[in-house]
Amino acid sequence: MKLLAFVPIKLTLLFIIGILLGHYFPFNSYFALVLTLVCFIGLGFIFQFEQHTKSVWFGILASLTTIALGAFIIIKAQPQQRNNHYSKLTIDQESVWHLKITEVLKPTTFSERYIAEVKSVDGSFATGKLLINKFLEDSLTKVSVDDELYTINQPNNIKPPLNPHQFSYKAYLKKLGIHHQMGLSPNSYHKSENPSSTLFGIAANARNHIIEKLKASNFGEDELGVIQALLLGQRSDISKETYDNYKNAGAVHILALSGLHIGILLLVLRFLLRPMERLPEGKKISLLLTVLLLWGFAYLAGLSASIVRACTMFSFVAYALYLNRPSNTFNILALSMFFILLFINPNLLFQVGFQMSYAAVLAIVWIYPLLQKLWFPKWKPVRYIWQLFSVSVAAQLGVLPISLFYFHQFPGLFFISNLLIIPVLGFILGTGILVIFLALIDQLPYPLAWGFNELITYMNATVAWVAKREDFIFKHISFDGIQLLLTYFLIAALGLLLSQVNFRRTAFFLVSVLCLQAYTMYLAYTSSQKSEVLLLHQTKNTIILDRNGPDVKVHTLDSLAAQNPIKAIKIGERFSSINYDGVGNSYVVQGKPLLILDSLGINPKNNKKPIVLLTHSPKINLDRFISATSPIQIIADGSNYTSYIRRWKATCVKHNIPFHYTGEKGFYVFDGAD
Structure with a gap:
């Protein structure tokens, strides 16, 4: 085709x-x-x-x-292109901000988080979105979608990552149109008594009402968290252990209410409404009811971005199935993507969920029929398992490059978890919707609630069992953007070869394999030739990474804590092994002495014009030290008190000496070492 x-x-x-x-x-x-x-x-x-x-x-x-x-x-679509964006207004420290909460995010250890739209600044109409951090000491004041807040707190820049290859929350928020954040402490804001209502707010209130009803039905804590994720798109109550189990088992997509769930729901609805197609105009009525019920479920789930995207896509798929022309499936998928990007939000193209949803669906539509042509078992049980295996393989091929690029891991037992869960997921979704309906009218019978709770318990236990096979979880895989593109070329070549074997397609497939191998070998070679010394940032710790070709040594006081930032660098820079060592008092970098002053404040003598690293808040007279040693650069890492940092910075400015604080400017690079 x-x-x-x-x-x-x-x-x-x-x-x-x-x-x-x-x-x-x-x-x-x-x-x-x-x-x-x-x-x-x-x-x-x-x-x-x-x-x-x-x-x-x-x-x-x-x-x-x-x-x-x-x-x-x-x-x-970029918010800052608008003339009334808040960044283009004249704002002072006393400006009054009028904000409307549009989304509740998962809280962190220190704060509750929200996304808010700017309604006005000092009474002047304004637009834009902010990330709101409401500190946990203010937990008695509840904030929900559609609440309107007034505050004189001013927005701040969102910090970029302080270490190389770390996840950039700033870049992630930028794709959502958010460029600043604002902190709210108790008594720094007040809520409007009569906020205006929106469709999203009404949906969020309905979802919260459903959650309260479910909590009253005596579901287990872990089970209730999974039920909320499966049926309501609310993942904030899932424990970290349960979420990690689903991730390691290759089943985390089950917890993300999006394309998989809407696709299964579409199949269930088509099965239930099939008798209606015998009536006059029955197919049109069935199509209309299917689309309405899909969007009803989306409303029930709070109209999150992922669910709106999935319902839009599968509404087009439902129309393609109504036409009963398989070749039109690609057309309809393309039209749904065009519609979403043009009329909903073109920035969705850069979101992981959007990319993985379409990659999985396109791979299933294209590769699944090809796998079925390779083998068609006559025995029905074997045929069913082969079909499920084919769907899983096709979907995994579609999302594999994206998954490796963003998450750098691959669950080897994804087929086992999908084989055990996907067949009953449609039943779980259907039963869950029934449970929610009966709970809302206070008619949920105990046997049904108990049985549904046990079903979720079984699913969680199955996933945990698969996740414990850690030997089949391939982690810390280095994978960049060019490898992503080359892998998709390879998958496309494989699909073409499966559809028709000829010399040209075989050559295309082999060339794709060679290109991917050659580029991967090139990356390994360049990585083995690189030499550098980095000072990383970590609170309460000192981390110096010394790299000389394939040999990598990390000088740190806490090797266990240091593994978190080191892990991202190891993936990004393709380290094979790392040796850990303690932190000394002096080194030589680029022929220049590097002095490290720690909490003991011991100063090695006979060092002139050194580079100085201050760690663990040494109690020294920096003016006297500068006069004695004439340092060319002073650096402070994340192990120091912030009050000391401010004092040292002022002293360096007075003496006209460059000062670098890793908590403000990020990691520091020394080019090479002796």
């Missing part, structure tokens, strides 16, 4: 190219608008006077128009 022969697929790919161009090479939004309008006018002119759409110029201009539209949409 030649996918690029379908117009919707070509338009969607061109639209995505435009979004990528606008995202990575942003330009003025007015220029993007003018360019798009000019392309549309030229397209209309050719269509009017050429009298047909098969001319070369029409195709070229249609492609340019679609690309220009994608670039304009992504540029216009």
